[in-house]
Amino acid sequence: MGKPTGFLDYDRKNSTAVEPLERIKNFCEFHTPLSEEERTEQAARCMNCGVPFCQSGMLIGGMASGCPLNNLIPEWNDLLYTNNFEQALHRLQKTNNFPEFTSRVCPSPCEAACTCGLNGNPVSIKENENYIIENAYEKGYIKPNPPKVRTGKKIAIVGSGPSGLAAADQLNKRGHCVTVFERSDRIGGLLMYGIPNMKLEKHVIDRKVNLMKEEGVAFLTCCDVGKDVKAAKLLKEFDSVILCCGASNPRDIKVPGRDANGIYFAVDFLTRTTKSLLDSEFKDNSFISCKNKNVLVIGGGDTGNDCVGSSIRLGAKSVIQLEMMPKLPEKRLDSNPWPEWPKVLKTDYGQEEAIAVYGGDPRIYQTTVKEFIKDDKGNVCKAVCVKLKSQKDEKTGRMMMVEVAGSEYELEVDIVLIAAGFLGTQQYVSKAFNVKLNERTNVLTKAGKYATSAENVFAAGDMHRGQSLVVWAIREGREVAKAVDEHLIGYSNLA
Known part of the structure; x- marks a missing residue:
């Protein structure tokens, strides 16, 4: 703990937002980051609690309390405070493949569970995370790191949202050959087209995807598996298939006049x-x-x-x-x-x-x-x-x-x-792979597992758990990667 009295010495300070009447003139992100000195002071507010609820990821009352990724928040807050920026990056990447995404779009269940927020304002965890990752890109800490050994195993991932990308990143690190199939013309799933640019500028996604390409992940766009690409072809050419197609079936409003234009x-x-x-x-x-x-x-x-x-x-x-x-x-x-x-x-x-x-x-x-x-x-x-x-x-x-x-x-x-939410997966993919669905039209697996009813086919993300947060999707992507790794190799050293 870098500064035991930090939460007493410093008030919470957020990055400055462009005024509403000015920022609506474009679709750009609209927050100005704090200076390095101000950001390290904000990290000093972390209390390094004996029980850090911020990283617990528990479900209380049916809702997440703390980070579902179990991010090592007190550790990298301390490293940020002491200017150990590169080590802070390493600790952040231990649990989160995409802090550049979550630090922009996550609703921050970590901050809601921060002990400092019990009698005051919580630590600015989300903005601290964003500083660590963006500073790392700026200073060149992040470089392509392809695996030194390949296993020869081939894995197809259908869908390039956060769960699909997380699974691809993990399995590629393990040395498997990963190909991601995306039906849209750009990689990212709902990160790309479901979240507006002012919350997540798309060059941020492209930057990470290009890094993954340099590390060996293959991406194929405009490939609608189940329509343009047959399921049988993937099952024949790949050792395992992971379905990460999201819960993209929108809930409708069924009232008279619904067929009107507009x-x-x-x-x-x-x-x-x-x-x-x-x-x-x-x-x-x-x-x-x-x-x-x-x-x-x-x-x-x-x-x-x-x-x-x-x-x-x-x-x-x-x-x-x-x-x-x-x-x-x-x-x-x-x-x-x-x-x-x-x-x-x-x-x-x-x-x-x-x-x-x-x-x-x-x-x-x-x-x-x-x-x-x-x-x-x-x-x-x-x-x-x-x-x-x-x-x-x-x-x-x-x-x-x-x-x-x-x-x-x-x-x-x-x-x-x-904007009434989503009802589950679009069923042409599940039918193509002959996987069973549950009563909520999510892909059916055993509790806590990711293997589907079809041999060598796994599922993760919103397609598996229903509409949820980006952090839950990343967690599922990491967990399905471990399940597939164990399935193919017999054991896994993936976290």
Whole structure:
């Protein structure tokens, strides 16, 4: 522990965010990092607790408390404080293949479980992590390190999201020959097209993928396994196949008028926005234009917030975001004690920008859409909304959100973006490999295992566990890599 009194000597200080009215002018990341001296002071705030909940990765009340990757947070905070930057990098990479991703997009369950946050502000773990990895790239600590010996075993990975990339990275380090198949035109899965550029600029992904290429991982894009590429071909040519295709089946809103023009799934909207940005700086007009339009976002999670921020940057006249659940409290309730994930109100970047642009929070709580109304051209022009209330279901005893009679009202809308989550894997891949699914349409395996019902076929990530965080996907990618390594070699030295 570098400075025992650090948490008393220094207040938490975050990197500076560009003001909302300025940052909405582009799709760039908008935080200015602290200086090296300020960042090491922030690392000094780490208390090196006897029981570091920040790295526990436990499930408490069904939600993650602490880092699911079990990152060695007190260790690399101490090394950052003492200016041992290269050693801090080594400790960070022991557990996390992609700190350049997680330090940008993770919601930081580590910070929610930080002991320092029990009676004050938690340590700025996420930003410390980002400094370590970006400083390492800048100073040249990160170089290609291909394995010195190859095993001769060949592994195909279907999907290049965080779980697929983590599995590829681990198995390549072990000396296996890894080929990653991606149906899109760019590597990264939802990291590439599901997360907007202002949260994760895509050169960050390309930088890591290029490093993996230099280390020996092969990447094939525009290869839709199960359609363009037959499953039988992969099973014949490779010793094992890992399915990491995500939970990319979006949940729909099945109400009258759903077939109106102008209603899109959030993932399609975000994908087309980012692809057009990367391909042509929006010159190809292949994105969904929001200019001077009233946008309705259905869903209050991170994806809904990303739709709000993206719509504003695309010139929306107004943005409203519907949330089925009640507004969360601003402070923890006694029923939600530390180190549980804090169930408190979070105003994210998109909502901040909406407040700055339109003068108010875009979120409307306890509300859903009952019907979409079309104009004479078949375009959506209004949404009939209804208020909801919490009520106990007499049969199950569970609390349900039900309509409030007579509470209907109309909103004028030109674009509707459905950000209501995902229901599981798209089944053409699972059918192609003849793997069984569970009742949630995720790939079925034994509890805590990754082998599927089909011989030599494994599954990981959202396709295996359902929609989740990037850190959980990376953890599953690492664990499936170990399972495949043991399957092929008989033992594994992968962590």
